[in-house]
Amino acid sequence: MSVNVYMIFNGNCEEAVAYYAKVFGTEPDGLxxxxxxxxxxxxxxxxxxxxxxxxxxxxxxxSAVMFSDAMSDAPITIGQNINVTVISNDLNKITEEFKLLAQDGKVQMELQETFWSLGYGIVEDKYGVVWMFNHDDGRQ
Structure with missing residues (x-):
């Protein structure tokens, strides 16, 4: 299980990834x-x-730092574009954690199966922190 940072951009993600890769002397692992x-x-x-x-x-x-562009119809505000991502191979555990945060929060995407995971979902907690949950089942 790990907890990582996920940065969201308004269409300039590729530029940001190249910039951070140069600064930190690394290469993107998949794009x-x-x-x-x-x-x-x-x-x-x-x-x-x-x-x-x-x-x-x-x-x-x-540490894994992950990046994505926002959907064009849902632009993000810089400063509010960093999410916390929980990655685990324990689907039951992340399902329970997701439900607990959702009780007093706001679900942005229900925890559900995707083409890369048996369980992926996004929830904003009662403090305004956005959490992304991803079940790591080896599909990635």
Whole structure:
């Protein structure tokens, strides 16, 4: 289990990843774009989203720092673009933690199966902190 930082950008994620990689002398470990994602039936992705970064990862001094662009219809505010990410191979544990934070918080994305995980969800807690939960089942 690990707790990591996840930074969200407004379309300039690729530029930010290159910048941080240069500063910290590292290379991105995988870089996927929204256009690489299989589209769900009936859900067309806006053309401007296809080239945006869906996920990138840098190893900075032994810690995983993750990056993504926001959806074009949901821009973020700089300063509020850093989330806490809980990654675990224990789906029951993250499900319970997610539910506890959601009791007094606001669910942004229900904990659900995705193409990369059996359980991924986003919840803002009662203090305004955004938590991303990801079950690491080896799909990534």
């Amino acid at each position: 996927s774009r929204f256009g690489d994602m299989a589209s769900e039936h009936g859900q067309d992705m806006p053309e401007e989203m296809k080239s945006r970064i869906m996920h990138a990862n840098l190893d900075i001094h032994g």
